[in-house]
Amino acid sequence: MTEIAATSTSPQVRTRLKRENATSLYAQIAARLQEEIEAGLFEPSGRLPSEAQIGERFQVSRVTVRLAFDKLASEGRIVRRQGKGSYVAGKQVRHGLDTLRSFHESLRLQGLDAQMQLLEKRRVKVPDELAARFAPARQLTLLKRLHSVDGTPVALGLSHLPSALSQLSWQALEAQPAYALIAQLMGERPARADIAISARGADAALAEALAVPPGTALLVMERSSFLSDGRCCDHSCFYIRPERYAFTMSSAFRVES
Structure with a gap:
């Protein structure tokens, strides 16, 4: 043989x-x-x-x-x-927390067939809980976008961005990730971001958008991004299906003698 x-x-x-x-x-x-x-x-x-x-x-x-x-x-x-x-197939998406990158960018850079669908665009009053971060702004642009991989929803993103972005077309806001939009408007990308990870159960609206049963446990990534001069240019919350998503971070620790 x-x-x-x-x-x-x-x-x-x-x-x-x-x-x-x-x-x-x-x-x-x-x-x-x-x-x-x-x-x-x-x-x-x-x-x-x-x-x-x-x-x-x-x-x-x-x-x-x-x-x-x-x-x-x-x-x-x-x-x-x-x-x-x-x-x-079914490969977990990995989002590196030690790299400053848009949610959509993190999907595409892994070679994934990532789609971003704009569900809502409107100008809103600055929420009270964000007033200090965005001061002296009084209005912001709210974008609601659904992120999918291979046609399957993986996350719903709600982003509060500078109000001037509301002037851009629906097509432009659907085609570009948040950091690219900020760079187009502000002339620079964010220099740093504060990120918090938590969990919550899906309410009826989130369950419908993400095609999961109500009450399903979701990862929540809350992100505030800042320009080099300290101005807040983005506050986003991403509600994420956890079965195909993982947050990663590489760290180096000093050994105390």
Whole structure:
């Protein structure tokens, strides 16, 4: 029986295809990739190697690799994104708290098929609890936007932003994340942000927007962003489905002697 070894991009894994096995080559490749998915070898992004890389690794044609990917996709193991590659299905979105980045940007930079739908845009009086942060402003622009990945809602964002943003079109406000809008209006991106993480149950409105049962536990990220001169330029609350979302942070601690 002829066997050809194929070494993974990870040094811990060595796989072999049995060319005369009754199981087709593409099914063997799919099985090997599934083992590696379960072992977490494609962390943290969840992106699989390209078809060409897999073909070279196993010494098979791209047609065979495509059949293996098709099998994994049909079983719900991976998702294939046009022009971006293939990713582990159900992969948790990771939001790094040690990087100043818009919520939508954090999704797209992970190669996710992220959508942002503007549900509401209106000019409002500065809420009493935000008056000190936005002083001397008396009015703000309130944006309500639904964030989705692969067509599934992951978060509802409510953002209080400078009132001048209400002059922008619906299309512009739907297409650009908050920090890009602030840079367009203010000439600079936020220099720092204060972030708090908590949890709450979904009320009827949140449950409907996020397609979850009422009472479902949600993560809540509350963020206040500031320009380099100390002016508050954004206060946002994101209500997040936790099963596909994780906050991460890298920290270095000084060891006391």
